[in-house]
Amino acid sequence: MTAFVAVLSKDLRLELRSGMSTIAMVALAMLVLVVLVFALNPGVARGPEAAAGALWIALVFAGMLGASRALLAENENACIRALLMSPIDRATLFAAKLAAAAIFMMVALAAGVVLTVLFFNLNFSGALVRLAPILVLGVIGFAALATLLAAISGRARGGELLLPLLIVPLFVPALIAGVRAAGAALSGAPMATARDWIGILIAFDVLFVTAGYLLFEHVIGEE
Amino acid sequence: MLPPAVETRALGKSFGLVPVLLDVDLRVASGRAAVIIGGNGAGKSTLLAILAGVSAPSSGNALIFGQESHRLAADTRRNIAMLSHHSFLYPNLTALENLEFYASLYGVRNPHDAAYEWLTRVGLANFAGERVRRFSRGMEQRLAAARAMIAAPMLLLLDEPFGALDSAGVAIMTDLIRTELARGCAVVASAHAPMKFDGVDLDQYEIRRGRLIPLSDHAEPPRASRLRALLGRQNQ
Numbered sequence: 001m002t003a004f005v006a007v008l009s010k011d012l013r014l015e016l017r018s019g020m021s022t023i024a025m026v027a028l029a030m031l032v033l034v035v036l037v038f039a040l041n042p043g044v045a046r047g048p049e050a051a052a053g054a055l056w057i058a059l060v061f062a063g064m065l066g067a068s069r070a071l072l073a074e075n076e077n078a079c080i081r082a083l084l085m086s087p088i089d090r091a092t093l094f095a096a097k098l099a100a101a102a103i104f105m106m107v108a109l110a111a112g113v114v115l116t117v118l119f120f121n122l123n124f125s126g127a128l129v130r131l132a133p134i135l136v137l138g139v140i141g142f143a144a145l146a147t148l149l150a151a152i153s154g155r156a157r158g159g160e161l162l163l164p165l166l167i168v169p170l171f172v173p174a175l176i177a178g179v180r181a182a183g184a185a186l187s188g189a190p191m192a193t194a195r196d197w198i199g200i201l202i203a204f205d206v207l208f209v210t211a212g213y214l215l216f217e218h219v220i221g222e223e
Numbered sequence: 224m225l226p227p228a229v230e231t232r233a234l235g236k237s238f239g240l241v242p243v244l245l246d247v248d249l250r251v252a253s254g255r256a257a258v259i260i261g262g263n264g265a266g267k268s269t270l271l272a273i274l275a276g277v278s279a280p281s282s283g284n285a286l287i288f289g290q291e292s293h294r295l296a297a298d299t300r301r302n303i304a305m306l307s308h309h310s311f312l313y314p315n316l317t318a319l320e321n322l323e324f325y326a327s328l329y330g331v332r333n334p335h336d337a338a339y340e341w342l343t344r345v346g347l348a349n350f351a352g353e354r355v356r357r358f359s360r361g362m363e364q365r366l367a368a369a370r371a372m373i374a375a376p377m378l379l380l381l382d383e384p385f386g387a388l389d390s391a392g393v394a395i396m397t398d399l400i401r402t403e404l405a406r407g408c409a410v411v412a413s414a415h416a417p418m419k420f421d422g423v424d425l426d427q428y429e430i431r432r433g434r435l436i437p438l439s440d441h442a443e444p445p446r447a448s449r450l451r452a453l454l455g456r457q458n459q
Contacts, residue, residue, distance in 0.1 A: 002330065005327075077311055078309035078313065081277050081309065084276075087300045097228075
């Protein structure tokens, strides 16, 4: 637990100092939402389903930009080598990096939700309370996937370019489920109608958090 | 009987088809120091990376306290520290924060107090609150040494430890290494030329075409050192 807290607090402190990841993620989320609001038919653009789709697109783009930075930032001064040499368990390192990535994304997502409510004329109502756990599930799944794939792609030349190519296809099932579940939450439909979609999100999270926990020690490192 | 700190048997390492290390046999007991000398690209850093467990051998074995170097248990990793060309320091953290982080990672009691103590030992107490990004190369090297030794390791891997240090820094580093040896720590250091520590027996080796050759006290110095000695006499 001490090592987990040490790594997580170090990453949060670094992000608070530079803010690079979070600012970039918020800016990109804002850009995506603005473009979609003006690109979509006004009649469509004001609907909760469109808002849900726009929010998830913003989440994916922002996540691709920032979710892997918690791990990739260790390349400076070869700090990743020091982490690998330390007594920290690889699975604990994965958990700490996943937690850091998830926190960065949630900060950006909070800004994205506010912008979505404003741009898509939604109400700050109970619908947002129902939306929150769906977004949290999405963030956790994306952060787990991004952290694991960042470890794999980090060993390859041009790994940062490879990462989005790997993340997007694998995230599609969770993206579809997240959009449908968020649409149901925002439109006020009974959450029972979104039960299957929420189930897919939960299964996605369990799959990739477990995969990362078990596989991280085999994919992180040098030749 | 306790296993030696370092033991390699017919260790080999290749990158693709290019062999870098061939049949390296090395044994370093606790409290002993081995110096590996060689030119640029000889394989010194590669050997240290294998001993540190971050690179796997292509052939043979590298045992650290009896365990395969690329499959070390957490408790064993706790006893190994490395000083490398890379500082392993976070540029946007202060000197104190860097040491506190690594002390926490290695389970040091009172990381804050330990960090301050080590900053004082390496002559950086006045820079505790400065971000590493603003440090000179020599200051970074001193801080990196503190980072490596803060958890009282039993095996120190030093990759050209005196590079970038001024005379005061060299004196500090020499004193630190001597103290660690006296504590029973094993030291494996790389250098471009043979080292000498007063009162300390060093086992010196040279990497020549990938092979580790022991140097005796009376052995002819390597070709590079003879050339430097010749140039030094000509410049006088």
